[in-house]
Amino acid sequence: MTPSFFLRRVLLIALGALAVGSSGCRRAAPRASTVVENLSWEQVEAQARGQTVNLAMWQGDPFINAYMRDYVAPALLARHGVTLRLLPGQGGDLVSMLMTEIEARKTASEIDLMWINGETFYQLRQLKALYGPFTDKLPNARYVDFASPFIGVDFQQPVGGMECPWGGAQLLAIYHEQRVPSPPRTRAALAEWVRAHPGRFTFDSSFTGMSFLKSLLYEIVGDRAVLAGPFDEASYARYGGELWAYVKSIQPYLWREGRTFPNSVTQQHQLFASGEIDFTFSLNDGEVDNKVAQGLFPSAARAYVFDGGMIKNSHYLGIVARSPHLAGAMVVCNFLISPEAQWEKQKPAVWGDGTVLDVKRLPGEWREKFSAARPGSRSPARSELEGKGLPEPAAHYMVRLYEDFRTQLLR
Amino acid sequence: MRIFARSFSAEPARRRLRLALFAGLAVVPPLLGLGYALAYSLGLVGALANGFTGEHWAKLLHAGDVTRALGFSFAVAAVTVVLATALSLWLSLALRRALGRGLGATALFVPLALPGVVAALIGFQFLGGAGVLGRLAWHLGWIASPQDFPALIFDRHGLGIVIAPTALAVPLLMLLFARLHANERIDEFSALARTLGASRLAVLRRVTLPLLLRRAAPSLSLLFAGVFGAYEIPLLLGAQRPEMISILARRKFALYDLHQRPEAFLIAVIYAAIVLALVFVAFRKQPPAHVG
Amino acid sequence: MSVDSSNVVGVSWPRRAGAAALITLCWLPVAYLALLSLARDWAFPALLPPALTLATWQRALAGNDGLMTSFANSAGIALLVATLATAAAAAASRGFAYHRHRGWWVLAMHAPFALSPVILGTCLLHFFIRLGLVGSAAGVIAAQFIFAYAYAVIVLIGFWNPHVAALEDLARTLGAEKRQVYRCVVLPLARPLLAVAFFQTFLLSWFDYGLAAVIGAGKVPVLTLRVTEYLGSGNVHLAAVCALLLIVPPLALLLLNRRLATAAA
Numbered sequence: 001m002t003p004s005f006f007l008r009r010v011l012l013i014a015l016g017a018l019a020v021g022s023s024g025c026r027r028a029a030p031r032a033s034t035v036v037e038n039l040s041w042e043q044v045e046a047q048a049r050g051q052t053v054n055l056a057m058w059q060g061d062p063f064i065n066a067y068m069r070d071y072v073a074p075a076l077l078a079r080h081g082v083t084l085r086l087l088p089g090q091g092g093d094l095v096s097m098l099m100t101e102i103e104a105r106k107t108a109s110e111i112d113l114m115w116i117n118g119e120t121f122y123q124l125r126q127l128k129a130l131y132g133p134f135t136d137k138l139p140n141a142r143y144v145d146f147a148s149p150f151i152g153v154d155f156q157q158p159v160g161g162m163e164c165p166w167g168g169a170q171l172l173a174i175y176h177e178q179r180v181p182s183p184p185r186t187r188a189a190l191a192e193w194v195r196a197h198p199g200r201f202t203f204d205s206s207f208t209g210m211s212f213l214k215s216l217l218y219e220i221v222g223d224r225a226v227l228a229g230p231f232d233e234a235s236y237a238r239y240g241g242e243l244w245a246y247v248k249s250i251q252p253y254l255w256r257e258g259r260t261f262p263n264s265v266t267q268q269h270q271l272f273a274s275g276e277i278d279f280t281f282s283l284n285d286g287e288v289d290n291k292v293a294q295g296l297f298p299s300a301a302r303a304y305v306f307d308g309g310m311i312k313n314s315h316y317l318g319i320v321a322r323s324p325h326l327a328g329a330m331v332v333c334n335f336l337i338s339p340e341a342q343w344e345k346q347k348p349a350v351w352g353d354g355t356v357l358d359v360k361r362l363p364g365e366w367r368e369k370f371s372a373a374r375p376g377s378r379s380p381a382r383s384e385l386e387g388k389g390l391p392e393p394a395a396h397y398m399v400r401l402y403e404d405f406r407t408q409l410l411r
Numbered sequence: 412m413r414i415f416a417r418s419f420s421a422e423p424a425r426r427r428l429r430l431a432l433f434a435g436l437a438v439v440p441p442l443l444g445l446g447y448a449l450a451y452s453l454g455l456v457g458a459l460a461n462g463f464t465g466e467h468w469a470k471l472l473h474a475g476d477v478t479r480a481l482g483f484s485f486a487v488a489a490v491t492v493v494l495a496t497a498l499s500l501w502l503s504l505a506l507r508r509a510l511g512r513g514l515g516a517t518a519l520f521v522p523l524a525l526p527g528v529v530a531a532l533i534g535f536q537f538l539g540g541a542g543v544l545g546r547l548a549w550h551l552g553w554i555a556s557p558q559d560f561p562a563l564i565f566d567r568h569g570l571g572i573v574i575a576p577t578a579l580a581v582p583l584l585m586l587l588f589a590r591l592h593a594n595e596r597i598d599e600f601s602a603l604a605r606t607l608g609a610s611r612l613a614v615l616r617r618v619t620l621p622l623l624l625r626r627a628a629p630s631l632s633l634l635f636a637g638v639f640g641a642y643e644i645p646l647l648l649g650a651q652r653p654e655m656i657s658i659l660a661r662r663k664f665a666l667y668d669l670h671q672r673p674e675a676f677l678i679a680v681i682y683a684a685i686v687l688a689l690v691f692v693a694f695r696k697q698p699p700a701h702v703g
Numbered sequence: 704m705s706v707d708s709s710n711v712v713g714v715s716w717p718r719r720a721g722a723a724a725l726i727t728l729c730w731l732p733v734a735y736l737a738l739l740s741l742a743r744d745w746a747f748p749a750l751l752p753p754a755l756t757l758a759t760w761q762r763a764l765a766g767n768d769g770l771m772t773s774f775a776n777s778a779g780i781a782l783l784v785a786t787l788a789t790a791a792a793a794a795a796s797r798g799f800a801y802h803r804h805r806g807w808w809v810l811a812m813h814a815p816f817a818l819s820p821v822i823l824g825t826c827l828l829h830f831f832i833r834l835g836l837v838g839s840a841a842g843v844i845a846a847q848f849i850f851a852y853a854y855a856v857i858v859l860i861g862f863w864n865p866h867v868a869a870l871e872d873l874a875r876t877l878g879a880e881k882r883q884v885y886r887c888v889v890l891p892l893a894r895p896l897l898a899v900a901f902f903q904t905f906l907l908s909w910f911d912y913g914l915a916a917v918i919g920a921g922k923v924p925v926l927t928l929r930v931t932e933y934l935g936s937g938n939v940h941l942a943a944v945c946a947l948l949l950i951v952p953p954l955a956l957l958l959l960n961r962r963l964a965t966a967a968a
Binding site for chain 3: 054056059060062068069085087088089097103104105106110119159232264266267269270275276295296
């Protein structure tokens with residue numbers, strides 16, 4: 001047993017490990033996308049049968065989780081034989097994971113379908129990590145209202161079939177009816193209220209809070225056309241400057257003297273529920289009724305919109321380019337935009353999420369159902385929201401807001 | 412240590428190889444990780460990398476969020492270690508006999524079963540404005556509403572992320588000091604010093620504390636490293652700014668601006684260098700007989 | 704002059720009160736979590752919950768939220784990590800311990816602890832993806848093994864001392880084979896320390912958050928991740944249940960161990 005004998009053995013093992021490790025990436029499976037593109041929908045459904053689709057989504061709301069887990073997943077299994085697996089992941093974390101996969105030259109991604117929004121859409125296109133265009137292939141896509149500027153355009157980017165609309169959101173402010181008899185509806189009124197009631201108002205430092213800031217930005221600008229189109233540094237410098245001046249002027253009167261902010265809308269909901277603050281926000285129209293029914297919000301909670309309007313947007317589903325289950329992902333997507341799934345989703349007791357379907361294009365019985373749908377009693381009526389929806393400005397505005405939030409407010 | 416010149420059945424070369432492999436199991440992954448991190452921070456690897464560049468490291472020269480996070484993490488770790496050491500020394504020396512061997516000593520083991528996430532949950536429930544302490548304060552009439560309670564979590568000074576690890580570390584250190592006290596025969600040395608005429612304070616200063624602290628140095632340095640790179644507790648109890656470095660590294664890893672990713676790896680390299688240096692120094696100062 | 708540290712009789716009452724307070728503080732978190740897991744609608748400023756209910760526990764044990772699966776995952780992964788790490792460290796420690804530069808080897812074993820688990824996981828993610836280990840329990844086990852093995856070596860290296868070396872020599876000169884020496888002489892002596900190493904590495908894996916989060920990539924639900932998930936979604940009562948599921952098994956084992964240790968002493 002000479003040393004060289006062992007050295008040779010070790011070298012062989014090492015080479016073997018290297019070979020295994022690198023060949024693991026170059027799996028010989030044929031690229032599924034070429035196959036799926038040429039198939040008819042029946043063939044896609046047939047191929048999807050038996051697949052497990054990994055859907056990455058925000059899991060911060062137990063109601064949404066219940067809808068996916070207890071309604072969508074069983075229905076998919078029963079009707080299409082597709083197993084839906086829900087993974088936590090959203091925004092930057094998702095993009096980061098996909099980017100690492102690209103760097104490691106992985107051919108089959110761990111994720112198949114993603115619940116995404118405008119800024120993630122932008123990053124994923126930067127990385128070429130989205131499969132598409134695919135929405136034309138989905139039979140239920142004919143009901144989707146692509147013509148609406150809130151659905152067909154995502155943060156000023158045309159969707160182009162690269163992501164499928166899933167639901168609609170309208171930012172609402174939620175307040176306590178008894179503690180706040182007449183809630184402020186403009187920037188000036190808010191500033192007045194905040195000064196009169198120090199420590200009772202705040203907004204969170206993530207997506208919902210930024211949507212609130214964007215709404216204030218629109219009010220400062222006045223003319224919606226200014227924020228349309230791609231990001232404009234000059235506009236941001238001018239109007240953003242005014243926005244931060246306004247926020248800094250009310251900062252000492254915010255919760256915790258504005259020295260810290262809730263790090264998520266969930267945290268803010270808890271503060272509202274425990275009575276520490278009098279306001280919270282939500283991008284979900286049905287949030288108030290939802291949470292009151294759950295016993296989490298006091299029954300005196302109500303929702304309303306500022307006079308100048310508040311952000312209205314849609315959220316989407318994207319398919320990962322390197323997904324090994326493209327057929328399954330498309331089947332899941334198609335189900336999620338079906339009238340039945342959208343109807344279930346918009347029920348205030350389930351999720352209360354707005355639908356992306358064009359009511360006029362739906363078949364008879366669904367048309368009646370959706371037309372008759374009422375928002376919860378604690379949210380503003382549909383007529384009140386007419387014209388109050390503000391389109392999302394280009395993604396980079398929000399990126400700058402995130403950055404400046406840290407440098408301007410959290411010094 | 413010559414007494415351990417053992418005769419092994421295998422030849423020196425084979426034995427060396429085996430030792431190297433066994434050592435490699437623990438040493439190679441961190442080295443590999445650090446090597447990758449260094450390469451990424453220099454722009455040599457990465458999906459959006461453009462070749463060697465010193466721009467990310469150059470950013471350190473200006474005070475930015477990386478230097479701030481490093482300073483903050485260092486401060487938090489230092490304060491935690493000093494506070495925990497002082498408290499546990501005092502408590503273990505003062506209550507050594509009162510705790511005895513039974514119920515008292517067993518109770519000290521209970522906090523060892525609390526991981527970071529649970530400590531964060533407890534911290535959240537106790538230290539929040541509407542938490543247990545806040546409610547006690549309200550009942551005592553000290554505050555009128557939750558927001559009058561001083562901010563102990565999500566605050567800029569990182570009070571919560573010092574209190575929680577300290578609370579976890581004190582029982583651990585108390586057990587350590589109790590064991591060292593027995594092993595180092597402190598009672599006998601103290602008794603000897605007293606008979607030679609030393610005052611109680613002098614005994615404390617010249618016998619007890621030096622012996623205990625010197626022997627505990629490796630453990631204390633590991634505690635420092637642990638708090639320095641802590642993740643779960645700052646994640647759940649910390650404010651957004653200033654940040655601890657593990658949090659900052661993860662944030663930069665998954666940021667909207669994908670070009671800041673190399674900074675995450677840069678942080679990893681610096682952090683590792685600091686901790687390695689610390690552990691090295693702490694272990695070097697050990698008298699040789701201790702190792703083992 | 705010997706000082707009997709178990710003699711509590713001669714202790715003044717302030718010290719006894721202090722000890723009692725400390726003991727209470729040590730148990731307080733566990734007691735509070737138990738109360739929180741049974742509570743409902745426990746809002747400011749109530750010091751005690753208005754009502755107690757088993758509903759949260761029933762929900763947790765029913766299986767809809769997958770808590771039992773997460774418990775099983777945590778347990779299975781921890782057992783595997785502890786077994787692999789202790790076995791490997793047992794094999795490795797003798798060579799390090801009897802080496803001339805034992806101190807350097809011990810120092811080298813601290814290498815993984817130079818990085819926090821989250822950071823090491825992030826740095827190694829690239830390699831784990833290449834090896835196809837991300838998103839699987841195998842990957843999490845492999846990642847946790849790095850830390851557990853290094854820690855187990857540090858623990859087990861303390862076993863090999865001149866006394867044991869002398870016993871080994873004695874057995875060899877009496878004609879025992881190497882295998883017999885290990886099985887009949889060394890192993891019985893090492894059993895207590897092996898148990899300690901096993902238990903500590905089990906805890907290391909059981910309580911791990913960073914590696915399970917980064918390498919598991921959301922597909923390996925373990926209890927530590929679930930606690931964070933519930934805390935993040937505001938479900939404090941479920942978080943408490945999860946936390947208790949996380950800490951009660953190790954706590955029980957720790958206390959049992961103490962009972963045995965004090966009984967033997």
